[in-house]
Every structure is written in structure tokens, then in C-alpha cells.
Amino acid sequence: MPISGLILTLCSDSKAAQSAILKCHEDPRIEVGEFVGLRRCPITLTTQSQEEDKACWQALQADPGIDHVDVACVFFDDDQADDSPKQATVDDSDSTLAQAQ
Amino acid sequence: MTRTARLPKPNDLEISFMSTLQLDRRRFLKSVAMATATAAAHESFAATSNNVPLPLLDPQVSDPPSIDGVTWDKAPCRFCGTGCHVMVGTKDNRVVAVAGDRHAPVNKGLLCVKGYHVGSILYGKDRLTKPLLKTDTGYKAISWDEAIQVIAKRVTRNPKGFAIYGSGQWTIPEGYACQKFIKGGLSNNHIDPNARLCMASAVTGFIGTYGVDEPAGCYDDLDVADVIITWGNNPAEMHPVLFSRFIDRRSRGEKVTLIDIGTRRTRTTELANEYLCFKPHTDLAIANGIMHQLIVNETYDKQFIEKHCNFRKQVDPHKPTLKGAPSTFEDFKQAVAEYTPEKVEEISGVPAEKIVLLGKLFGQRDLRITSLWCMGMNQHSAGTMINNLVHSVHLLSGHFGKPGDAPTSLTGQPSACGTAREVGTLAHALPGGRLVAKDAHRHETEDLWNLPRGRMNPKPGYHTVKMWESICTPTHEPGGEVDTIWVQVTNPGQTLPNLHKLFDRKDDLKDKFLIVSDVYPTATTQLADLILPSAMWVEKNGIFGNSERRTQQWFRQVTPPGDARDDCWQVIAVARALFDMGFEGMKDKDGKFLFHPQSLDENGNEIPIWQWEHYYGKVNVDKTIFEEYRQFSRLKHKDLAPYDEYVKARGLRWPVVEQPDGTWRETGFRFSGFDDPYVRKGPDGKPMDIDFYHSTTSDGRAQVWHYPYIDPPEMPDDQYPFWLCTGRVLEHWHSGTMTRRVPQLARAVPRSYVEIHPDDARAANIGNGRLVKIESRRGSIVLPARINGRGQPPRGSIFVPFFDETKLINNVTLDVTCPISKEPDYKKCAVRISVASSSRG
Ligand code: SF4
Numbered sequence: 001m002p003i004s005g006l007i008l009t010l011c012s013d014s015k016a017a018q019s020a021i022l023k024c025h026e027d028p029r030i031e032v033g034e035f036v037g038l039r040r041c042p043i044t045l046t047t048q049s050q051e052e053d054k055a056c057w058q059a060l061q062a063d064p065g066i067d068h069v070d071v072a073c074v075f076f077d078d079d080q081a082d083d084s085p086k087q088a089t090v091d092d093s094d095s096t097l098a099q100a101q
Numbered sequence: 102m103t104r105t106a107r108l109p110k111p112n113d114l115e116i117s118f119m120s121t122l123q124l125d126r127r128r129f130l131k132s133v134a135m136a137t138a139t140a141a142a143h144e145s146f147a148a149t150s151n152n153v154p155l156p157l158l159d160p161q162v163s164d165p166p167s168i169d170g171v172t173w174d175k176a177p178c179r180f181c182g183t184g185c186h187v188m189v190g191t192k193d194n195r196v197v198a199v200a201g202d203r204h205a206p207v208n209k210g211l212l213c214v215k216g217y218h219v220g221s222i223l224y225g226k227d228r229l230t231k232p233l234l235k236t237d238t239g240y241k242a243i244s245w246d247e248a249i250q251v252i253a254k255r256v257t258r259n260p261k262g263f264a265i266y267g268s269g270q271w272t273i274p275e276g277y278a279c280q281k282f283i284k285g286g287l288s289n290n291h292i293d294p295n296a297r298l299c300m301a302s303a304v305t306g307f308i309g310t311y312g313v314d315e316p317a318g319c320y321d322d323l324d325v326a327d328v329i330i331t332w333g334n335n336p337a338e339m340h341p342v343l344f345s346r347f348i349d350r351r352s353r354g355e356k357v358t359l360i361d362i363g364t365r366r367t368r369t370t371e372l373a374n375e376y377l378c379f380k381p382h383t384d385l386a387i388a389n390g391i392m393h394q395l396i397v398n399e400t401y402d403k404q405f406i407e408k409h410c411n412f413r414k415q416v417d418p419h420k421p422t423l424k425g426a427p428s429t430f431e432d433f434k435q436a437v438a439e440y441t442p443e444k445v446e447e448i449s450g451v452p453a454e455k456i457v458l459l460g461k462l463f464g465q466r467d468l469r470i471t472s473l474w475c476m477g478m479n480q481h482s483a484g485t486m487i488n489n490l491v492h493s494v495h496l497l498s499g500h501f502g503k504p505g506d507a508p509t510s511l512t513g514q515p516s517a518c519g520t521a522r523e524v525g526t527l528a529h530a531l532p533g534g535r536l537v538a539k540d541a542h543r544h545e546t547e548d549l550w551n552l553p554r555g556r557m558n559p560k561p562g563y564h565t566v567k568m569w570e571s572i573c574t575p576t577h578e579p580g581g582e583v584d585t586i587w588v589q590v591t592n593p594g595q596t597l598p599n600l601h602k603l604f605d606r607k608d609d610l611k612d613k614f615l616i617v618s619d620v621y622p623t624a625t626t627q628l629a630d631l632i633l634p635s636a637m638w639v640e641k642n643g644i645f646g647n648s649e650r651r652t653q654q655w656f657r658q659v660t661p662p663g664d665a666r667d668d669c670w671q672v673i674a675v676a677r678a679l680f681d682m683g684f685e686g687m688k689d690k691d692g693k694f695l696f697h698p699q700s701l702d703e704n705g706n707e708i709p710i711w712q713w714e715h716y717y718g719k720v721n722v723d724k725t726i727f728e729e730y731r732q733f734s735r736l737k738h739k740d741l742a743p744y745d746e747y748v749k750a751r752g753l754r755w756p757v758v759e760q761p762d763g764t765w766r767e768t769g770f771r772f773s774g775f776d777d778p779y780v781r782k783g784p785d786g787k788p789m790d791i792d793f794y795h796s797t798t799s800d801g802r803a804q805v806w807h808y809p810y811i812d813p814p815e816m817p818d819d820q821y822p823f824w825l826c827t828g829r830v831l832e833h834w835h836s837g838t839m840t841r842r843v844p845q846l847a848r849a850v851p852r853s854y855v856e857i858h859p860d861d862a863r864a865a866n867i868g869n870g871r872l873v874k875i876e877s878r879r880g881s882i883v884l885p886a887r888i889n890g891r892g893q894p895p896r897g898s899i900f901v902p903f904f905d906e907t908k909l910i911n912n913v914t915l916d917v918t919c920p921i922s923k924e925p926d927y928k929k930c931a932v933r934i935s936v937a938s939s940s941r942g
Binding site (some may be wrong): 002005006007009010012028031032033037038039040041042043044046053057067068069070071072073074075076079 | 127130133134135136137138139140142143166168190194195198199200201210211212213214216217219220221261337341342344345348350351352353354372903
């Protein structure tokens with residue numbers, strides 16, 4: 001499970017921006033940092049599963065109150081580091097040499 | 102209750118070992134993540150605008166977060182041509198963390214979603230770890246010695262029919278070694294990179310206009326431009342960190358106008374002030390329309406034109422050439438006269454008033470305008486022409502040569518500029534902007550490589566499409582002479598156009614042989630006769646060159662899995678096997694090994710670098726290759742600094758020139774007297790304001806082109822009524838070989854799809870997720886429909902991303918190329934759509 005530090009750039013529509021930040025505050029996977037200027041907000045994202053990670057990214061990027069999502073860092077948790085090779089999601093049927101090896 | 106964190110101050114990232122022990126690991130990592138994000142948010146791209154700092158930094162004193170047991174070092178991101186710098190955290194021979202590099206001027210601590218996962222690309226479960234030889238019963242694991250012998254025998258069997266196909270993901274030393282092997286060793290010139298499929302039109306556009314390749318401007322332009330125009334380009338998804346520079350400015354209240362000229366709505370469109378939706382191919386008419394406005398309004402820059410430009414045209418636009426023919430302002434004026442706003446609207450679908458708006462913007466001298474483009478203008482059957490025309494718009498309006506005023510092409514691959522264009526791994530080119538067809542250029546190269554005069558072949562080799570056509574043609578038939586291709590760091594089995602013709606047919610030709618060096622199984626390894634496991638990214642030393650002429654170095658930080666080895670070593674090992682067999686081409690004129698200079702340690706002793714156990718020993722092969730290569734860089738004013746300067750820097754933009762005090766200075770703005778050291782002095786003894794010192798007309802002038810709008814070779818008709826456009830998505834990088842193995846990215850966008858306009862979908866009875874059959878004259882494919890998704894094509898157009906190796910859209914695309922650059926047009930062909938099944942995709 002990665003733990004990442006992200007930077008949200010909020011849109012200029014303050015209502016939409018506020019609502020986006022409110023959603024972040026309500027989301028237990030997200031910790032909201034202190035604003036830098038009016039529209040840049042650092043957050044951390046910690047998920048329990050890859051499905052959550054996907055859902056969170058998509059929600060952030062699709063939110064009308066968020067113009068852009070940048071990444072500052074990601075730490076691959078020990079579990080993730082150990083598991084990731086076994087968790088590759090490409091179907092075996094697509095991996096044309098899986099059997100050959 | 103809010104959960105706002107208590108944050109360390111941005112510059113207070115040092116977290117002591119004692120405090121580490123007091124926090125549980127996850128809380129600790131979270132606090133570090135928050136501190137790092139906060140610090141990066143404080144960075145401002147604008148801080149570096151209007152000057153060209155030399156970012157010389159010691160990676161050891163950089164400030165990635167301190168985490169117990171984690172070692173940090175720098176590397177450029179493995180993915181796109183933006184060239185973000187990453188701090189890579191390793192522990193126990195494994196990448197465990199990635200942080201944006203705050204000292205890197207390119208990204209100032211930021212990364213995008215692909216950079217976020219760059220550390221995971223090494224750890225897909227199906228990494229190739231052993232050489233595999235195809236036999237009658239399947240693939241058999243063999244030793245490296247056996248694999249090297251197999252390749253050497255294919256070479257000796259028919260050296261003239263042995264080709265290498267690589268990419269802009271080759272590191273500079275890898276591409277250079279292949280270049281020397283093919284052109285200096287085999288004397289056949291059959292080497293081409295996949296950059297032919299993405300950047301070739303930008304290259305010919307730059308050469309036709311300025312006489313030399315690569316952008317004059319740099320990323321700093323984005324920090325000061327008043328207007329940014331994206332031409333068929335979607336940087337919000339394809340070059341997200343560059344787009345961040347624009348976002349950053351807007352978020353600080355600066356007025357920056359974004360104009361998106363495109364064939365489909367994208368995330369970039371969402372933030373644009375204007376969206377000009379045009380019919381595919383008609384960007385030619387739009388560029389002519391802008392120039393028409395500049396002329397009729399008399400707002401073109403007369404002084405700039407008189408001092409710095411010539412006019413150029415094609416004698417026969419149906420048979421264009423790189424240099425065309427001289428023209429005059431009067432000719433030019435007459436030629437663009439027909440491109441009235443109304444006529445352009447009729448051709449392109451862009452409202453006449455928007456053409457007038459563009460004309461007005463370019464007519465304003467006090468604005469700074471930066472144009473950006475990437476595949477939209479390059480993968481175009483008139484790719485060279487539209488590149489020439491956009492440069493011409495900037496030249497005619499004088500929006501050139503000042504920070505913020507620049508026509509700038511972006512690259513999709515991390516070293517498309519560095520390896521494909523600068524090393525010249527193209528069938529017609531040599532390192533340093535030299536050409537195989539020119540006697541003097543070959544002789545210079547022979548001298549630098551210590552080869553006997555006449556070793557090098559003056560005939561250009563096969564470009565990408567011809568190379569693959571050749572291996573798919575029986576050897577005894579005309580054009581079938583290529584019988585072996587060695588593919589490195591690319592996936593042509595997925596990315597070539599018209600795959601039935603250019604790839605699949607090889608399978609029926611038993612005397613043809615395909616060697617593939619890669620890190621994962623791909624659509625290309627499916628047809629491979631020999632598969633070689635490669636090291637990737639920080640598993641090897643490397644050097645990339647990004648879109649803004651920035652050369653970036655890194656060291657190996659972890660070892661590759663199993664028997665995976667560097668691509669560069671693979672080439673040198675084969676060369677040495679040939680040398681040991683007595684193959685003349687692998688000897689220099691003194692009978693020494695072709696790569697002898699690369700194998701010398703600091704005391705001049707030869708180290709057997711062709712033996713893997715010595716490859717990372719007393720010699721840094723990347724350094725010895727680079728030091729030879731950089732001698733070429735001075736031949737066309739693309740000077741590179743010594744290797745060790747790049748070890749200290751977060752990349753340097755060439756030309757990099759030594760200063761009287763012994764330091765090395767990079768160049769942000771080429772051809773501009775205030776910055777480019779090669780601009781000549783004027784009569785007053787001061788550098789001229791602008792000097793196109795590689796002018797094709799040898800008079801210091803750039804060329805303003807006219808090229809008419811001509812219909813593309815295939816257009817929608819009654820049988821195939823839709824345009825098909827193909828491209829990329831944010832989560833996946835190119836053919837998805839790496840990103841589809843990152844669980845988060847693969848799950849975010851697991852499979853390809855087709856974007857359809859809701860009205861077209863309704864008319865064809867297609868609902869969201871319904872399977873749709875897409876047919877062209879060349880092939881068909883079935884994909885689920887996506888309606889009103891992230892990308893939205895207009896009526897009459899559909900869009901399909903090409904990352905999915907299980908859904909090969911290139912069975913449908915057209916293999917027509919730009920007649921000058923030979924780059925295929927992936928952005929338009931005619932198709933029809935129908936419901937494939939009632940089930941959902
Ligand atoms: S913008 Fe490109 S170079 Fe930068 S992090 Fe993203 S993929 Fe990597």
C-alpha cells in the first residue's frame with residue numbers, strides 16, 4: 001500500500017474548491033495539509049487496497065473543484081514492496097510468455 | 102473536526118533517528134509525505150524564469166526525507182519527454198520510495214501519476230529473467246553465451262540484412278553503441294528508432310525552418326508566456342508536470358490564456374479559455390488562416406522578417422522536399438490570400454471569428470505566445486508541412502527568440518531528443534546532426550571512430566516502415582533483404598501501423614529472425630525467435646535527453662532480476678563475439694576492437710567490458726561512451742559538457758559551453774543573442790539579437806514556409822463515414838508494457854475503449870459500455886464504447902487509445918507517411934462503427 005504526498009490545485013470557483021476540500025476532509029484515506037497560497041493544498045493519501053487507491057485518484061482528478069493533481073512523493077509500504085510482483089494485474093492470458101518461462 | 106496535520110516547516114525536513122523510533126512506521130511515512138508535499142507546494146516555477154541558472158547540485162546534499170535505512174539518489178523519470186527528476190529511495194537492493202526532486206528546475210519536486218508509480222515498474226511478476234530461444238516446441242531458456250553466439254551467427258550469415266530497431270527510451274550510451282555497431286561495424290545503416298513514429302516530423306520541421314533540429318526555446322517559456330496554444334496536444338494528461346507550470350501560475354492569480362486547438366475535448370480543454378475544434382488534417386488551413394490575418398491586418402513583424410527570414414515554398418506541393426524552393430514575400434502573400442477566415446471555417450470547421458482572434462493575438466507584439474505540440478502535429482501525413490507552418494506563424498509575427506515567445510515541440514519518450522535525434526540513431530543520420538549521405542560527414546565519423554576510410558556506407562538504411570516491410574517480404578523478392586531485426590526498448594508488434602502488413606507476416610517467413618531485448622513479454626516478443634532479458638531504469642547507469650535539450654545522467658541503484666542485463670552490454674558483447682570470430686567490421690583501422698576506447702580504465706588498461714562480470718567494474722562504460730560521443734556534439738553547436746558535470750547537475754541544456762573560470766554554462770534560448778554563445782557578433786561588436794547560424798540558406802535567416810491545405814490520403818466516405826484518431830491516456834505510457842504492470846495504473850484503465858460522441862452513439866444504437874465493432878479497409882477491432890468520458894470527440898470522430906496489447910488498434914490504422922519525415926499518420930483514417938454484440942464490454 002503506497003503512502004503518498006500529493007498537491008491539489010483547486011479551481012478558481014471558490015464554492016467548488018471548498019466542496020472539494022470538504023470531501024477530502026471527510027475521506028478517511030486523506031489527510032489535508034495547510035494551504036500554500038489560496039489554491040494549492042498538500043494532502044497525504046493512504047489506502048488499504050489497490051481498489052481504494054484507484055477510486056481515490058479517479059475521484060480527485062474528476063472533482064470539478066480540483067484543477068490538477070501533482071505528486072510529491074510516494075513510499076511503498078513494506079507490504080506493497082513484498083507483494084507487488086505477485087499482484088501484477090495484467091491477466092496471465094495476456095502475458096504471452098508466462099508459460100514459456 | 103478537521104484532520105489538518107501539524108506540519109514541519111517546508112525547510113525543516115530533517116527528521117531525527119530518535120523521532121523515527123517514536124513514531125510507528127506508517128505515521129512516520131505519512132508525516133514525511135505531508136512535509137514533502139508541503140515543501141513542493143511552496144516551490145514556484147516562476148522563481149527560475151527569466152534567467153538560466155546552472156542547477157549544479159550534489160545529490161548527496163539534496164534533501165529527500167531522511168528515512169532509516171533508505172539511500173537516495175537522483176534519476177530522471179523513466180516515462181515521458183518532460184524529463185522530471187526523481188529522487189529514488191532504495192533499501193536492500195529494492196526501490197522503496199520515490200520523491201519529486203525539489204532541486205530539479207524541470208519539475209521542482211512535482212511528479213504526475215505515472216511518475217508516482219515509476220518505482221513499481223521494476224517489479225511486475227513476469228519480468229524476463231533468462232534469454233529464451235524459440236524452438237519447435239516452444240521457448241527454451243539458454244545461457245547468455247549461447248544467445249550472443251546465436252546473434253553473432255545471424256550477423257555473419259548476412260551482415261547487410263541485419264537491422265536494429267530501437268527507441269527514444271534507449272539511453273544515450275545504448276543508442277550510441279547500436280549506432281556504432283551498425284554503421285561503423287556492419288556498414289549497412291539499417292538502424293531506426295520508434296521516434297520515427299513520433300518525432301520525425303518535428304525533426305524535419307526544425308531542419309526545414311532553421312537548418313538544425315530541436316527547439317530554440319525551453320520550459321522557462323511556460324513560466325512567462327501570456328498565451329499558450331496547444332496544437333493537437335493534451336499536456337494535462339501527456340505532460341502533466343509541464344501543465345503544472347501553467348496551473349501554478351493561474352493558481353497565483355496570473356493571467357495566462359490557454360487556447361486548445363484540437364480534434365477532441367480533453368482534460369486540457371477543461372482548463373482552456375478557448376477550444377477550437379477542427380476537422381482532422383485541417384490545421385494546415387488554420388495556420389495559413391493566421392498568416393493571412395497577419396498580412397491583411399499588416400500586423401506581421403516587418404522588421405523581424407526583413408532582418409531574419411527568407412520565404413520558401415514547394416514547387417509541387419504533391420511532391421514536397423525538405424528544402425523546397427526559394428520564394429518571395431509577394432509570392433507568399435498571394436499564396437495565403439485565399440485563406441480568409443470564412444474559407445478556413447469551411448475547411449476546418451473552426452468559426453471564422455476564432456481565426457480572426459488567433460490572427461489578432463499573433464498580431465500583438467506586446468504579448469508573449471508559446472505554441473506547444475507533440476503527436477498531433479507529428480503523426481500527420483503532412484507532418485513536416487504543419488510543423489513548418491507553425492514555425493512560420495511565429496516567425497512571421499515575430500513571436501520568437503524572447504522568453505515566452507516560442508514554437509516548442511514536446512517529445513513523448515524520455516530520450517527521443519537525446520538518443521534518437523542527437524545521437525542520430527536514424528537510418529540516414531550520424532551522431533551530432535551529421536548525415537550518412539555526405540562524404541565529409543562520414544569521413545569525420547570514420548576519423549572519430551578510427552575506422553578505415555570508406556568503411557561507412559553512404560546509402561541511408563531503411564526507415565522504420567520500410568525496415569518492417571522488408572522483414573515481412575520474402576528474402577528472394579525485391580525489398581526483402583532485411584532478414585534479422587534486433588529490437589531494443591520498444592514494442593513494434595503493438596505500435597507499428599497496419600500490423601497485418603508490417604509485423605504479422607514475418608511469422609510465415611521461416612528464414613527471417615526477430616531478436617527482442619525487453620523487460621517484460623510484449624506483443625513483439627510473441628513473434629520473437631530470441632528474447633533477451635534487459636535491465637531497466639535504475640537497474641543500470643544511464644543518460645537521457647529530454648524535450649528541452651536537457652541531458653540527464655543517473656547511476657545504477659539496484660541490480661536487475663535474474664540474468665537481466667543492460668542493452669548496451671548486450672551490443673558490446675555481440676560486437677566482441679564477432680571480433681573474436683575475426684569479423685573485419687568489428688576492428689578499427691589498427692585492428693583493435695571497435696569498442697576499444699570504451700574499455701579503457703583511467704590508467705589506459707583494457708578491461709573486458711564484454712564480460713558481464715567486468716561491465717560494472719573498473720570502467721564506467723556510460724562515461725567512456727559519452728566522452729567519445731560528446732566530440733560529435735560540437736560539430737553542430739550542440740556541445741555537451743564532460744560526463745562528470747552531469748553527475749553533479751539536474752541535467753544541463755545544450756549547448757553547454759565552458760566558461761573562462763572553468764565552469765560550464767547551459768543555454769536556455771537558442772539563436773538569441775542574450776543567451777546563446779554561438780550567436781555571432783554584429784558590426785557593433787555585440788552579439789546580434791537573433792542569428793540562425795545553421796540557416797539552410799547560409800545567410801543567418803530562418804525560412805517562412807507556405808504550404809497549401811491539401812486533402813489527406815484517406816477521408817471518411819459513405820462506406821467508412823467516421824474519422825478514427827488514436828493516442829494515449831494519462832495512466833498508461835505508450836504501449837503499456839510497463840504501466841500495465843503497475844496494479845494501480847492497470848486497474849485505473851485496464852482495457853482499451855472507444856470514445857464516441859453521444860449523438861453518433863445514439864444514432865448507431867450504442868450505449869455506454871456496449872461492444873462496438875470498428876472497421877477500416879485494413880482490419881477491424883471490437884471495443885467497449887465510452888460516451889461522455891474523459892475525452893470527448895466531436896460528431897463524426899472516434900478515439901481509441903493504443904496502450905492495450907490485447908486490443909491492437911493498429912490493425913485498423915493506415916500506414917501512409919509524411920512524404921518527407923516518413924512518419925506514419927496515426928491520427929486519422931476512415932472507419933465505420935456498428936454494434937458488435939448486445940453484451941456489455
Ligand atoms: S510528467 Fe512525464 S517525466 Fe514527469 S513524472 Fe510524469 S511521466 Fe514522469
